Amino acid sequence: MVKIEKPTTGGKLPLTKPVIGVAGKTGLWRFMKPVVDVNKCTRCYQCEIYCPVNTIRVEPETGAVINYDYCKGCGLCMDVCPVGAITMVPEVGE
Ligand code: SF4
Ligand code: SF4
Structure with a gap:
């Protein structure tokens, strides 16, 4: 039987955050565009x-703002x- 170890992170999830632009201007991949x-x-x-x-910034004054240079049009933001x-x-197209 496989023994499952308890997490050693004090109960916190091991989250990572992507870096904007790390894969280049992924906005060029997009064929569907999210509109807020x-x-x-x-x-x-x-x-x-x-x-x-990591191309959305939410501010109290503006709500969600999407940087279309990097938004690749996956639709995850709409789903969540x-x-x-x-x-x-x-x-x-332009
Ligand atoms: S998930 Fe929807 S409601 Fe929440 S910040 Fe984004 S756009 Fe606004
Ligand atoms: S979740 Fe996908 S569609 Fe929404 S802003 Fe990010 S890359 Fe664009």
Whole structure:
């Protein structure tokens, strides 16, 4: 039988945070774009925490703001938003 060791981190989750821009300008990968309705945004920080490229900043004054240079359009922020404040829309070419 495999023995499962107790975590040694004092009960804290071993979270890591990606570094913005570490994979280059991943905004070029995007074909769907997240759009935030700041009037619905409750500033809960879920999207900022879960964005895999760390490209969302939530501020009390602005709500969630996305840096589209790095947003790769994965849609995770829309999935985790508890109030449906983020919608994915087709990316329009320049
Ligand atoms: S779609 Fe949302 S979660 Fe995905 S990279 Fe863009 S901002 Fe981050
Ligand atoms: S998850 Fe939704 S409600 Fe929460 S900060 Fe992001 S956009 Fe706002």
